[in-house]
Structures are given as C-alpha cells and as structure tokens.
Amino acid sequence: MDRNVVVTGASRGIGAAIARELARRGDNLVLAARGRDGLEDVASASSSTRVHIVTADVTQRAEVERIRDEAIRVFGHADVWINNAGRGIVRSVLALSDEDVDEMIAVNVKSALYGMQIIAPHFMERGRGHIINISSFLGRVPVATPRSAYSAAKAALNSLTANLRVDLQRTHPGINVSVVMPGLVATEFARHARGSTGSVPPGAIGSPLKPQTAEEVAVIVADLIDHPAAEVYTNSASHAVAARYFADVGLFESEVPSRS
Numbered sequence: 248m249d250r251n252v253v254v255t256g257a258s259r260g261i262g263a264a265i266a267r268e269l270a271r272r273g274d275n276l277v278l279a280a281r282g283r284d285g286l287e288d289v290a291s292a293s294s295s296t297r298v299h300i301v302t303a304d305v306t307q308r309a310e311v312e313r314i315r316d317e318a319i320r321v322f323g324h325a326d327v328w329i330n331n332a333g334r335g336i337v338r339s340v341l342a343l344s345d346e347d348v349d350e351m352i353a354v355n356v357k358s359a360l361y362g363m364q365i366i367a368p369h370f371m372e373r374g375r376g377h378i379i380n381i382s383s384f385l386g387r388v389p390v391a392t393p394r395s396a397y398s399a400a401k402a403a404l405n406s407l408t409a410n411l412r413v414d415l416q417r418t419h420p421g422i423n424v425s426v427v428m429p430g431l432v433a434t435e436f437a438r439h440a441r442g443s444t445g446s447v448p449p450g451a452i453g454s455p456l457k458p459q460t461a462e463e464v465a466v467i468v469a470d471l472i473d474h475p476a477a478e479v480y481t482n483s484a485s486h487a488v489a490a491r492y493f494a495d496v497g498l499f500e501s502e503v504p505s506r507s
C-alpha cells in the first residue's frame with residue numbers, strides 16, 4: 248500500500264502483529280516501544296518494507312514528539328498513527344493506590360493523548376491522515392473488576408477519541424479518528440499487567456468473549472485503515488454484549504458470572 252504508518256507498543260503482542268500485517272500489505276513502518284530487542288525482532292520479520300524503529304516511553308510527551316519527528320525525518324510524512332501501547336492492572340477499586348491510577352492514566356490515556364495532539368497538526372496541514380487508538384471492550388463494558396482502573400482509563404480514551412473525531416470532522420473531514428475495542432486477546436498482556444502474579448485475573452474467567460489471536464486483531468486494524476470507521480469491536484460477540492449491558496446494567500451485572 249506504500250503508506251507510512253506509526254505503531255506504538257510494537258515490540259510484542261497486538262502492536263507487533265499489526266506491524267507484521269501492515270508490512271505484508273506493503274506499508275512503511277515506524278515502530279516504537281521501550282524494548283529495542285523486541286522492536287528489532289519485529290523489524291527483521293517485516294523486511295519486505297521499510298521499517299524504522301524508535302525506542303521511546305510513550306508516557307513522556309517529549310518522547311512521543313521524537314517518534315513523530317523521526318517518522319517525518321525518515322519517510323517525509325505520516326499517513327496513519329496507531330496509539331497501541333498500553334498496560335493492564337490487577338486491582339479492584341477498593342485496593343487502588345494513587346500510583347496505580349496514575350500509571351493507568353499515564354500509559355493508557357496520556358500516551359494516546361500525546362499521540363493525538365502531536366500528530367494532528369501534521370495531518371491538518373496535509374488535509375488527511377488517520378489516527379487509530381487501540382482501546383478495549385473493557386472501556387465500553389466493565390466486565391472484569393480486577394482490571395478496574397484499566398477499564399476506567401480505556402473509557403476515558405474512548406471519550407477523548409470521540410471528542411477529537413467530532414472536532415476534526417467539522418474542520419478537517421479528510422482526517423479519520425478511530426477507536427478499536429478488542430475483547431480478550433492471547434498476548435502477554437495479562438502477565439505484564441501491574442500487580443499481576445502471572446495468572447489470568449478472576450474477572451476474566453468465564454468472560455462472554457472468547458479470546459482472539461493478535462493476528463486476527465491485526466487484520467481488523469489493517470482493514471480499518473482501508474475502510475475507516477469511527478469504532479470497531481474486533482470480536483463479533485461484543486455488539487450483543489454491549490447491547491445487553493446498555494439495555495439494563497443492573498440485570499447484566501447480576502447475570503454475568505465474570506463480575507467477581
């Protein structure tokens with residue numbers, strides 16, 4: 248496709264799978280994360296296209312600016328910016344510390360806010376571009392209570408994404424802003440969650456959504472670039488679960504066994 252696509256959190260999991268899928272489709276890539284080894288592995292598996300890696304911590308605004316600057320320096324411009332980096336938590340509401348909440352907001356909300364604020368002026372200048380924020384179904388329907396502050400952060404991300412989309416639709420209709428809400432995806436996400444003991448949190452057991460692979464999610468994200476939409480659930484079962492939730496929250500909560 249020969250587009251220039253920036254992917255954060257591309258050293259493993261969903262971000263790495265998106266990178267491999269986009270490389271297969273012929274896009275040029277800027278891949279960012281903190282771990283250089285993972286980025287290099289992904290880049291070497293994507294050797295059919297031009298790939299530039301940037302080690303960066305996306306909770307730091309200046310580092311997200313550096314990702315953009317590197318993308319423009321290497322490829323001249325960016326067409327798509329995917330805010331994918333994120334982290335979970337295993338902590339119920341009553342156990343949350345200030346540090347827990349601060350980290351969930353920093354890595355799941357501020358990181359993407361920086362990405363949106365930093366790339367939007369470039370897209371506005373060009374009159375086109377696509378911002379994709381990888382959120383979570385938990386940001387729409389909080390079905391896993393141990394992920395509490397993560398769900399809350401992803402809900403905030405959904406809201407920021409929608410607000411930016413509405414603003415840009417009015418002034419810059421050539422710019423798309425999308426949010427992607429995967430359900431459970433088989434990655435190392437649970438193991439890397441703050442407070443994780445390595446096991447799956449109890450709230451995820453018996454979830455109404457069956458796990459997907461990172462590759463399945465990556466195909467959906469790649470198709471979203473070709474056919475922009477405001478919101479995407481990657482799991483086809485999510486629509487029905489969300490509809491049931493909003494129809495009667497109390498009833499839903501009393502019926503879903505995963506809400507431990």
Ligand SMILES: NC(=O)c1ccc[n+]([C@@H]2O[C@H](COP(=O)([O-])OP(=O)(O)OC[C@H]3O[C@@H](n4cnc5c(N)ncnc54)[C@H](OP(=O)(O)O)[C@@H]3O)[C@@H](O)[C@H]2O)c1
Nearest residue numbers: 256258259260261280281282304305332333383432434436
């Ligand atoms: N897996 C799921 O079940 C699931 C479900 C719904 C939504 N999601 C969302 O999908 C996205 C990807 O998750 P995943 O499952 O692929 O998780 P993962 O395997 O843990 O990968 C997370 C990625 O984010 C990067 N990252 C984390 N903190 C970062 C930071 N401060 N700066 C830069 N990069 C950072 C990690 O790289 P480094 O550690 O090298 O920095 C890694 O590449 C996240 O936004 C997650 O919330 C996942």
